Amino acid sequence: MILVRINKDRYKYDIHSLVKAFYPKEDVSVVTDEEYENKEIDEKLISFRIEIDFSEDAGKITMKIIRKDGTICEASVVCDNETGGSDSSTNGTKSSLSTPKNALKQMMYRELTKEIGHELPWGSLTGIRPTRIPMQMLEAGKDVSDIKKYMKETFFVSDEKTNLAYNIAIREKAILDDINYKDGYSIYLGIPFCPTTCLYCSFTSFPIVTWAKKVDSYLSCLEKEIDYVSEAFKGKTVNSVYVGGGTPTTLSPDQMRRLITYLRDRVDLSSCREFTVESGRPDSITRDKLRAMKECGVDRISVNPQTMSDETLKRIGRQHTVSQFIEAYNTAREEGFDNINMDIILGLPGETEKDVEHTMSEIEKLHPDDLTVHSLSVKRGSRLAEHIRNNGFFVAGDTGSMMKIAGEGAERMGLSPYYLYRQKNISGNLENTGYACEGKAGIYNILMMEEVQSIVAIGAGTVTKRVYGDGRIERCDNVKDVTLYMNSIDEMIERKKKLFA
Numbered sequence: 001m002i003l004v005r006i007n008k009d010r011y012k013y014d015i016h017s018l019v020k021a022f023y024p025k026e027d028v029s030v031v032t033d034e035e036y037e038n039k040e041i042d043e044k045l046i047s048f049r050i051e052i053d054f055s056e057d058a059g060k061i062t063m064k065i066i067r068k069d070g071t072i073c074e075a076s077v078v079c080d081n082e083t084g085g086s087d088s089s090t091n092g093t094k095s096s097l098s099t100p101k102n103a104l105k106q107m108m109y110r111e112l113t114k115e116i117g118h119e120l121p122w123g124s125l126t127g128i129r130p131t132r133i134p135m136q137m138l139e140a141g142k143d144v145s146d147i148k149k150y151m152k153e154t155f156f157v158s159d160e161k162t163n164l165a166y167n168i169a170i171r172e173k174a175i176l177d178d179i180n181y182k183d184g185y186s187i188y189l190g191i192p193f194c195p196t197t198c199l200y201c202s203f204t205s206f207p208i209v210t211w212a213k214k215v216d217s218y219l220s221c222l223e224k225e226i227d228y229v230s231e232a233f234k235g236k237t238v239n240s241v242y243v244g245g246g247t248p249t250t251l252s253p254d255q256m257r258r259l260i261t262y263l264r265d266r267v268d269l270s271s272c273r274e275f276t277v278e279s280g281r282p283d284s285i286t287r288d289k290l291r292a293m294k295e296c297g298v299d300r301i302s303v304n305p306q307t308m309s310d311e312t313l314k315r316i317g318r319q320h321t322v323s324q325f326i327e328a329y330n331t332a333r334e335e336g337f338d339n340i341n342m343d344i345i346l347g348l349p350g351e352t353e354k355d356v357e358h359t360m361s362e363i364e365k366l367h368p369d370d371l372t373v374h375s376l377s378v379k380r381g382s383r384l385a386e387h388i389r390n391n392g393f394f395v396a397g398d399t400g401s402m403m404k405i406a407g408e409g410a411e412r413m414g415l416s417p418y419y420l421y422r423q424k425n426i427s428g429n430l431e432n433t434g435y436a437c438e439g440k441a442g443i444y445n446i447l448m449m450e451e452v453q454s455i456v457a458i459g460a461g462t463v464t465k466r467v468y469g470d471g472r473i474e475r476c477d478n479v480k481d482v483t484l485y486m487n488s489i490d491e492m493i494e495r496k497k498k499l500f501a
């Protein structure tokens, strides 16, 4: 464990994320002096300590790294006082180099880089939406050199990641400029059932075999929420609909028809630019379901191999084979789907660069319209986290090299990066990137990731987001437990009513 002690209760989250980015395999605990005094800590578990001291007027921050062998490295930085700088100034209209948060993160980044002996690809950026910085700067009229300078000087982002973030921001902006998103909203429908639970799952997901008899009652609850949406958002434009989960294709063809028809009958989707149904698990896809979706106007689906290795699929509990995936994909093409996304995951247990090369060469033969490349994220509470605890951390290859192999493969297929996000505890401290061919970029993904419009989310475990005109965001969530969701459906609707009042 790495123990970080701070003398004032501030920036705990940022400090934790940054230390964790340098030491992903270590537990990191950030405590105030007061918390330290009241906390029982097993000293034997501590690998090394960091002490951070904010001077009284916060005009100076000092940092000490106390190594296991007792040697100490000390550094300090001068910054604005507590009220002298805005930590949220990222549009480049004023320098934010010396705000307390940035000054602290820069100092920590410099010192920890020396400790581990190399830089991090995303520098000191630990947030999940790094493209928002170039995006905001583009909107503020900044040019490419301003943006690159800012990313490098403020956050130490590598040239490669700066170029990636900038190019994606340019593409996203072009797509958003073509959508009247400011007056619209998007709808998310959550189907929290899956054929089985994948080892790495951290989503709201329950085995369909256990829930099969209650799916119709669950759909009735979604319909109640749809009734609320149709009333509350009357006259507003729906830009995109996304049915996710879970695995929506655990629904039968009739249940799929019932849900989508109900939505179409009550909500005006005439201006909807994209209707996606995640059909992630090939073992849930049948021709009849694909037909039902096509008839109902679904124009984008996702069929996800994750890897093209049967051995890995078995290891991660997917319970489908590569050939089942290829069959599901080909059936979707036969049924007329001309916008199909595939998800793959890098850093899966036991996989090396060779496996990723193999996965990419197999995918290239299929020519998907979209490819989303995820770096494995090990979330607390997932079975994967437990698996890692029990078996030791084993990502057999270098995720950075895997990311390069996947990016080159996407380029060979004519797919360009169009959206990007990062997660906590992501393998290699990298990112998830969506690639798409011209005209096939997932609009919902951009609207959701850039947080430029409200997303009304329906179903158990979903989160509704209200985006105000000034960029302020408020959220309300639906409970994850399906039974509780169904029993408290009126309360779920009340929460939305309050949020959009």
Ligand code: SF4
Pocket (backbone or CB within 6 Å): 193, 194, 195, 196, 197, 198, 200, 201, 202, 203, 204, 205, 245, 246, 247, 280, 281
């Ligand atoms: S398909 Fe997705 S939601 Fe379902 S268990 Fe696997 S990771 Fe979780």
